[in-house]
Amino acid sequence: MPDTEPISLAQALSQEYRALRPDSGFRETDNAEELFRKLHQEPVPLSALCISGGGIRSATFALGVIQGLAEKGLLPQFDYLSTVSGGGYAGSWLTAWSNRAGGLDKVIPSLRRDAPPAGEPDPIGHLREYSNYLTPKLGALSADTWTLAATVLRNILLNWMVLIPLLMFDLIVPRVFLSALTFPYLGMAAGAVDYRNPRFNWISESILVHYGLPVLGAVCFTWTLFFTLRYLPGIGNENHTAYQYIRNVLTPLILSVLAYVAFNNLYYLGANYRDYTNGAAMIVATEIPCLAAWVVHLVFWRIPVRQRLRAMFGPLSLAIVMMAAGTGGAAWVLSNKILWNPDPAYAISWATYVTVALPLLLLGFSLGSAIYAGLSSRALQDNDREWMSRSSAHILRFSAAWLGACALVLILPRYAFTWHTWVKSAVAAAGAVSAWASAFGGSPAKAGSSEKDAKGGWMLPLAARLAPPVFIGLLAVGIAVLTNILLSACAPLFGKPAAAVAWWDHNLLLEQTDLRTIGFLSAACLLLSWFMARYVNINTFSLHDMYRDRLVRAYLGASNPKRQVSGFTGFARTDDIPMARLDPALKPLHVLNLTLNLVAGDRLAWQQRKAEAFTVSRFHCGAQALGYRPSDGYGGPQGISLGTAMTISGAAASPSMGYYSSPLIGFIMTLFNARLGAWLGNPGKAGAQTWRHAGPRSAFVSLAKEALGLTSDRSAYVYLSDGGHFENLGLYEMVIRRAKIIVVLDAACDPQMGMGDLGNALRKLRIDSKIPIDFDEPLTDPLRRRSRRCAVGVIRYSAVDGRCDDGCLIVIKPLVLGCESQDVLSYAKMNPTFPHQTTADQWFDESQMESYRMLGLSSIDDICRGWQGGSLQDFRVHVETVYLGQGSRGSK
Numbered sequence: 039m040p041d042t043e044p045i046s047l048a049q050a051l052s053q054e055y056r057a058l059r060p061d062s063g064f065r066e067t068d069n070a071e072e073l074f075r076k077l078h079q080e081p082v083p084l085s086a087l088c089i090s091g092g093g094i095r096s097a098t099f100a101l102g103v104i105q106g107l108a109e110k111g112l113l114p115q116f117d118y119l120s121t122v123s124g125g126g127y128a129g130s131w132l133t134a135w136s137n138r139a140g141g142l143d144k145v146i147p148s149l150r151r152d153a154p155p156a157g158e159p160d161p162i163g164h165l166r167e168y169s170n171y172l173t174p175k176l177g178a179l180s181a182d183t184w185t186l187a188a189t190v191l192r193n194i195l196l197n198w199m200v201l202i203p204l205l206m207f208d209l210i211v212p213r214v215f216l217s218a219l220t221f222p223y224l225g226m227a228a229g230a231v232d233y234r235n236p237r238f239n240w241i242s243e244s245i246l247v248h249y250g251l252p253v254l255g256a257v258c259f260t261w262t263l264f265f266t267l268r269y270l271p272g273i274g275n276e277n278h279t280a281y282q283y284i285r286n287v288l289t290p291l292i293l294s295v296l297a298y299v300a301f302n303n304l305y306y307l308g309a310n311y312r313d314y315t316n317g318a319a320m321i322v323a324t325e326i327p328c329l330a331a332w333v334v335h336l337v338f339w340r341i342p343v344r345q346r347l348r349a350m351f352g353p354l355s356l357a358i359v360m361m362a363a364g365t366g367g368a369a370w371v372l373s374n375k376i377l378w379n380p381d382p383a384y385a386i387s388w389a390t391y392v393t394v395a396l397p398l399l400l401l402g403f404s405l406g407s408a409i410y411a412g413l414s415s416r417a418l419q420d421n422d423r424e425w426m427s428r429s430s431a432h433i434l435r436f437s438a439a440w441l442g443a444c445a446l447v448l449i450l451p452r453y454a455f456t457w458h459t460w461v462k463s464a465v466a467a468a469g470a471v472s473a474w475a476s477a478f479g480g481s482p483a484k485a486g487s488s489e490k491d492a493k494g495g496w497m498l499p500l501a502a503r504l505a506p507p508v509f510i511g512l513l514a515v516g517i518a519v520l521t522n523i524l525l526s527a528c529a530p531l532f533g534k535p536a537a538a539v540a541w542w543d544h545n546l547l548l549e550q551t552d553l554r555t556i557g558f559l560s561a562a563c564l565l566l567s568w569f570m571a572r573y574v575n576i577n578t579f580s581l582h583d584m585y586r587d588r589l590v591r592a593y594l595g596a597s598n599p600k601r602q603v604s605g606f607t608g609f610a611r612t613d614d615i616p617m618a619r620l621d622p623a624l625k626p627l628h629v630l631n632l633t634l635n636l637v638a639g640d641r642l643a644w645q646q647r648k649a650e651a652f653t654v655s656r657f658h659c660g661a662q663a664l665g666y667r668p669s670d671g672y673g674g675p676q677g678i679s680l681g682t683a684m685t686i687s688g689a690a691a692s693p694s695m696g697y698y699s700s701p702l703i704g705f706i707m708t709l710f711n712a713r714l715g716a717w718l719g720n721p722g723k724a725g726a727q728t729w730r731h732a733g734p735r736s737a738f739v740s741l742a743k744e745a746l747g748l749t750s751d752r753s754a755y756v757y758l759s760d761g762g763h764f765e766n767l768g769l770y771e772m773v774i775r776r777a778k779i780i781v782v783l784d785a786a787c788d789p790q791m792g793m794g795d796l797g798n799a800l801r802k803l804r805i806d807s808k809i810p811i812d813f814d815e816p817l818t819d820p821l822r823r824r825s826r827r828c829a830v831g832v833i834r835y836s837a838v839d840g841r842c843d844d845g846c847l848i849v850i851k852p853l854v855l856g857c858e859s860q861d862v863l864s865y866a867k868m869n870p871t872f873p874h875q876t877t878a879d880q881w882f883d884e885s886q887m888e889s890y891r892m893l894g895l896s897s898i899d900d901i902c903r904g905w906q907g908g909s910l911q912d913f914r915v916h917v918e919t920v921y922l923g924q925g926s927r928g929s930k
Contacts, residue, residue: 135596199567212447598612717733862893
């Protein structure tokens with residue numbers, strides 16, 4: 039198979055199975071049914087240990103569970119280690135240690151409580167040293183704290199050098215149009231205030247104005263109508279996409295309206311305005327393009343001649359004539375009765391004219407379309423009316439966007455300069471608070487529903503919803519003011535003294551800025567943004583690298599025997615390990631769960647999840663729908679590393695967050711560089727040329743997609759984030775692999791025992807793989823009563839794969855039952871939220887870390903009480919007997 043082709047899910051799982059069962063003699067297959075049949079026939083069925091997300095809380099609880107499983111002899115029997123987010127910290131720590139030690143069997147003795155010299159191995163001691171992994175040395179004046187702050191601020195500044203010029207370029211568009219209307223070459227002297235002076239009558243003689251703008255508008259309008267007829271199901275019936283509609287209908291329509299606005303505006307300057315804008319002229323100007331489009335369509339319409347003649351003189355022709363009359367009449371009313379006032383004292387400003395003229399004229403076209411729909415009701419069907427409604431929706435959406443942008447850029451800044459000082463201070467404070475609330479307080483990612491509910495009543499959610507639009511509005515006004523300052527500074531380049539163009543006189547500046555100055559600033563903004571995007575790596579200069587370096591130091595550096603720490607920075611270059619360099623025979627096989635974000639995905643059924651599962655293992659990286667690439671080449675010359683995969687898997691704060699995604703919050707998080715995830719090459723066919731890259735060669739397109747919520751799996755690069763943004767337990771992928779015994783450590787923040795993460799996993803598995811998982815009773819009841827540490831369910835593989843044994847799911851929750859050691863009980867009494875303290879707390883002190891570790895160890899001791907030891911299958915029978923009252927319930 040060519041290197042550019044990804045492998046399928048069945049091929050990827052075949053490689054894993056051959057590594058886990060090297061003596062099976064199984065050969066790689068692309069047949070999923072054959073693979074699953076072989077897996078079900080395995081004498082020793084596959085098993086998996088899953089560690090959920092939950093930050094350092096989950097990692098530390100999992101540390102105790104891992105020690106307990108090692109003491110009971112169960113840990114080396116697991117085939118898979120599936121981790122998500124914070125669970126990946128502990129899982130990667132164990133994987134790196136086992137790989138460096140030469141196998142898990144070399145590590146097991148050191149994991150026991152009675153291991154010399156101090157009852158725990160050095161890697162655990164290292165974790166204690168770095169329980170505050172982000173800033174190991176605490177304190178407001180510590181170098182670690184200020185290094186973290188300096189890194190964040192530097193990366194935000196570099197990010198702004200890409201985004202702010204790009205945003206300014208976008209928000210300059212209304213100004214460019216306004217300046218084009220007042221450009222001296224088209225008849226208005228710079229700085230003129232009397233818009234209706236007779237000296238502008240010469241405009242009517244201008245060839246460019248007299249012929250150029252009308253011809254441009256007529257051609258674009260004809261193009262719009264031709265493709266409208268071509269796309270209408272009852273006429274042309276040509277199948278098309280939304281992109282084709284925007285290209286062939288909406289864009290030329292907007293251009294035609296812009297041409298008309300410019301033409302109308304230039305005559306509006308002269309004394310003979312009414313001579314050129316009478317109603318008859320307007321109607322004729324719209325009738326000609328409409329009839330031309332209809333005739334051209336009839337010529338190319340692939341129907342018999344008789345039907346063409348019948349259509350030419352039928353109700354459709356009458357409807358088109360009346361539509362044109364309605365459109366032209368509406369344009370005349372808008373121009374002569376709404377936008378025009380003969381008294382200069384009551385004339386609307388240029389800013390208002392540019393703001394409302396385009397939407398109102400588009401509204402006139404929509405009115406004409408409504409007339410057409412009514413008059414053609416007998417000739418057209420429901421599909422045609424649905425098409426016209428969708429077309430009107432696109433027009434209205436653009437009109438609303440234009441109104442909003444122009445209001446923020448052209449109108450509101452005028453009032454910003456008239457506010458009192460205290461009002462400006464209040465607005466600035468509101469902007470800062472709303473920015474913080476949106477970027478860091480408004481995201482629900484990685485906070486379970488119970489955690490969110492515990493934070494307050496209705497006011498906090500309402501504030502979180504209002505904060506993003508408030509901040510974005512204030513940001514747009516701020517950029518408009520900054521644009522004023524830059525335009526005033528650029529004025530001398532084009533022969534105007536800066537003092538003559540005062541940046542604080544907003545309306546006067548709008549009218550006196552000529553097209554050359556605004557064009558120069560637009561080009562400079564776009565060029566600066568493009569240039570910086572080429573050199574500011576979107577992964578390196580986000581929070582991702584900062585986060586990765588500290589996680590790698592804390593968890594992977596714990597077992598590095600050749601660690602050479604920099605005396606200045608405290609980091610070691612050799613702590614990380616490329617995934618491809620992990621021992622192929624290393625067990626358990628570590629699968630790190632990530633999320634591939636699909637905020638702009640095509641599948642309607644996935645509009646809630648907005649994501650798909652993405653996995654990284656020693657062998658391959660990819661997703662079921664896209665395919666898989668070898669880990670030794672994916673994401674860089676040496677392939678993706680364990681540290682990078684662990685970091686992305688724990689990237690809770692991201693602009694795109696799977697089913698937590700919000701377009702407004704995503705925009706603000708992009709602006710403030712709150713991105714722990716990473717952009718990597720698409721593992722599918724779309725990434726044939728990019729899957730080996732460590733990131734996009736330019737951040738330009740990726741930042742735009744991220745800010746606008748346009749992430750998908752169709753582009754050359756995809757955005758990967760926290761695995762919990764899709765499924766937070768690591769269970770989903772293990773069921774896909776047909777593991778028969780799955781132990782899940784669910785350490786998410788869930789004080790009310792709502793089991794939201796488990797419910798999410800069960801729901802997705804039932805929908806995607808048709809495999810149900812059953813529990814004898816509502817599993818939340820005994821957990822809420824604090825009477826059990828785990829729940830047991832049956833994985834119904836037989837519902838999909840036919841005659842085969844079902845699997846067993848054991849879900850372990852961190853609970854304080856009163857039988858723990860005294861220090862754990864004491865900590866729980868002093869901290870009522872233990873063991874479900876907020877995930878936002880990533881700074882653990884000594885007592886906190888030890889309490890979670892011991893709780894994990896006590897949980898395994900309690901679950902295994904009365905068990906005499908043995909295999910995983912024996913453990914399964916023990917758990918089913920104790921918790922379900924019967925053994926081997928899943929066997930058939």
